[in-house]
Amino acid sequence: MSPRPGDRRAVRREATRAEIVSAAWVLVREKGLAGLSLRELGARVGMRAQSLYSYFDSKDAIYDAMFRQGVEEQLAWMAAGPNADDDAADPIGSITAHLQRFFRFCTADPVRYQLLFQRTIPGFEPSAESYALAVEVLEQLHHRLRALGISDPAASDLFTAVATGLVSQQISNDPGGDRWERLIGRAVHMLVTELAPHLLAPEGRRQRRSSR
Amino acid sequence: MSPRPGDRRAVRREATRAEIVSAAWVLVREKGLAGLSLRELGARVGMRAQSLYSYFDSKDAIYDAMFRQGVEEQLAWMAAGPNADDDAADPIGSITAHLQRFFRFCTADPVRYQLLFQRTIPGFEPSAESYALAVEVLEQLHHRLRALGISDPAASDLFTAVATGLVSQQISNDPGGDRWERLIGRAVHMLVTELAPHLLAPEGRRQRRSSR
């Protein structure tokens, strides 16, 4: 993937774009998602605000690049966890680890969570391209649940509701703590009992949940 | 509660404050929660922005009045639903109706939900007085769950996580629709099975859930 000589300009350009987006994340973590200002952002990368327009068409285009990067981070982060093949051996343990991983991804950067999962910036909507990437994350969840014998589409809606509910309560009401994170084990047990009771060990010698 | 003559000034003042807060809600529903501007708000009530300072010390004081009003609306709205006494006769039906009612309250006004349940305005934190009111809502839930034999504090955390999860998914991913609202019945069944299985009819002649 080393650049041909003629691509050097394009490579530099992409590097600068990445630098801008990276500085935008830092800024937004300090001032809140809505607190992103081009003046301040330009200053952080040693530019006037106006020069940013050489790299992005508008402020929303910067939000979109951030959104896209956030989703890509999520894809990479989730891919690094236990994969669908592990599910067969220990379905409940795998699902718990999966939800745990998602939870950590979200709470590690609340502003990113706000951008990716809540509609809170008035004008902004992700581009079709970025949105398609976000849909891919969901498709992976669907695929995974289907492999466990859960094909009801409502099941994954219930799953995502519980997941985002735990996360948003954690972020809003106990930032930095683990009051809702500790409930992940019970939440998974609850979801599995409702959606896929066949995964539970038979009554009498009931399986101990792996985490709570 | 009719005012004594000497109170007339105070009454007028309260009326104007209420008018301002009401106009603020309208404005915020149009421009987003962060889009509240004093200039525009003043114009809506026929004042210059500066005159608003006769009624509120700061912009945040207006947010706080809105927060307080929102919580009061929630208290009134939830109080108008089935009360704790009804729970004894049909616990699952009552809990379902309760959650349904909460869901409707939240989705009826997403901006209000954002102000009450998410931390999205950078500087703003509700005053101790307003926050105490918000705590009262939670205490009522605790009391109610305790009456059903659910005394584990983690149980109500799980309950609120599921409730807000359903709401936030509905608002973010299917605004105006009912994709997650339809899951309330299953969500309650799932919660009850996990937290209070003694409320379920015995196996074999299993109770039909009241809503899905």
Next chain:
DNA sequence: GTCTATAATCTGATAGAC
């Protein structure tokens, strides 16, 4: 590609006249 200059407008907040 970055700059200066500037458009055109908005922001929350204060002082003091009336």
Next chain:
DNA sequence: GTCTATCAGATTATAGAC
């Protein structure tokens, strides 16, 4: 209690020189 006047900035975005 409402006004004018003003502070002391902020905002996104465009035009055009270099």
